[in-house]
Amino acid sequence: MTNPANPPPQPGSAAVNPAPDRLTAILLVEDDDADATLVVRALRPYARRSTVTRVTSMRDAQAWLHRNACDVVLLDLSLPDSFGLETVSHLHADVPSLPLVVLTGFDDEDFALQILETGAQDYLVKGQTDGPLMWRAIQHAIARKRLEEDLRLSEERLQGIIGLAQDAILTADDTLTITLFNQAAERLFGYEAIDIVGRPLALLIPEHLRAAHEANVAEFRAGPVQSRVMAARREVVGLTRDGREFPAEVSIAKMHHARGLLYTAVIRDVSERKRVETELRRMATTDPLTGLCNRRRFWELAEVEIARLRRYGRPVSVLMLDIDRFKSINDSYGHAVGDQALCRLASVCMEELRDTDHIGRLGGEEFAVILPETGLSAAREVAERLREQLAAADIPCPNGALRMTVSIGIAVCSEDDMTIERALSRADRALYVAKSQGRNRVEVYDEIGASASLAG
Structure with a gap:
């Protein structure tokens, strides 16, 4: 019976973070009976923690996933209606949030990298995989997809914040004295606007980076470019009131007014994204x-x-x-x-x-x-x-x-x-x-x- 307080995922979705008391749902897409038997046999020690459903074609896999929830797919690359890397790209495009572990007969590093770049989270070489390795690969794929989804959702969230002007926004005059400090900046840096407005911008930059920052501002002031978006700027480091340093992305624009130049900066803390990127890099190496x-x-x-x-x-x-x-x-x-x-x-x-x-x-x-x-x-x-x-x-x-x-x-x-x-x-x-x-x-x-x- 379904627990109303913990409804199952919708059909076609990936339960990327399954509850501890729920079985890991595995879809095996394999048309070869012998290979399928080997996979099921390898996962037999984990029968109390998982369920395995088998289909034999890409069409059947897509139809099944549209009706059922799944945690991970074990995907053969040679199917009656799909072959090679297209098999990965087709299924990834159909259910992009679903972790994929490819079953391949080719033990080749370059081909394996192509598999991962196409959308899979891991791969296993047929005939060289035992039960524990397969189970670890399944758990690794689910964890990796969870991190990828975290990163994707984090980026979407940050874009939404920019659209709502909820990123830290500050302005400074030509002497780099702060003239405006919004609520998001208060939260980010730990200063109240009443305490920071009228004070040097250098307070928000670590001391060992201040000289380099002033040189960059001077170059920007003298150049013809009126604005630099986040994608065009290298990362900078911010400094909070309590002395904590954090990586940040900055968009900056300059404009002239009666009292000289005015700089406006939009600042985004990317600590969480860095953490996710670091974890993904660690998992990959x-x-x-x-x-x-x-x-x-x-x-x-x-x-x-x-x-x-x-x-x-x-x-x-x-x-x-x-x-x-x-x-x-x-x-x-x-x-x-x-x-x-x-x-x-x-x-x-x-x-x-x-x-x-x-x-x-x-x-x-x-x-x-x-x-x-x-x-x-x-x-x-x-x-x-x-x-x-x-x-x-x-x-x-x-x-x-x-x-x-x-x-x-x-x-x-x-x-x-x-x-x-x-x-x-x-x-x-x-x-x-x-x-x-x-x-x-x-x-x-x-x-x-x-x-x-x-x-x-």
Whole structure:
């Protein structure tokens, strides 16, 4: 029975923020029976928290969404009546507020970025996704869409405020003395108009930025431009009466009158938008489980270090880490303990590594580390320290504490390395040797030694 105090979303809408006591409604759009079975089987452990409805075509999906509420769609790109990225764009255009997670058979980073740019919140590669990863992707998509909707609604709200003249508005004369201060400005800066009118505009600007602000005003005063809208101005920083700094967007206009120039500024606090943008950026570059760099962000940082190596010739080393027998941890103790192991590895590495080092989760239990300004000897010391600390780290589990070990491969980057993949490939070969030699050990890539070990 429907609770009148908490009515369900209207048909065709996305319940982006489902109530804690409500099941997550999942629409699976998949025409392949085998793939659909795998998805349903993967989500079976979450049956008490979700419902899965399956349709087999784009037309059926659109019809179902127009009649029913849904929290997230798992969308195959190859349907009888829709194929490729158009599948995402069509459904996104039809129900723009609905989170989309794409199911694809292509494990390609460039294609994945196209999927996200077309309107999806996440993607999963068929055959490489287990239940916990799929469930996390679903929750991530819902959270990401919620933030996107927050940002969209925030922008609409701000535009409405401008239309109603509810942004902070102030005027100042040619000496930059405040002559008008509206109620919105009172709320924003914490001053009463009676206290601030007649005082210098500099009171609303942090002291360390006042000289630059006066120079910008002087340039604006001397130039031919009569106004600068918010889109044409870089961000400025405001200062409240209690000393709090906040990011702001400003529209400013100048006009001449009998007593000289008069400046009018419309000021908008964008702290909330910045928070949302920062969170979206964090979600796009961070592994949601461990908090480390995800593969995409790690690759970006790695290429910067490779470029620095080629330019300055400074040493750079890379490590490849892999938890030994990770599958047996999941099988014996459950995926929750496996996740604890991954998080423990991340926290230990962050404690032991320098601020200038970079660590990323490349996938599963595989991690990579970039060590700038680090030659082979120092890299070996770092790797051994990590191995020892990880072997001594406790992992909480239902029966007490669990210990894990890692195998580590090391490679030194060369100026001939055009991309980080070559160095990581060498480190990965050294990691393979460490695994084959008994695990819980560090191996250094060596052209002859690694080749001989692999051949043997």
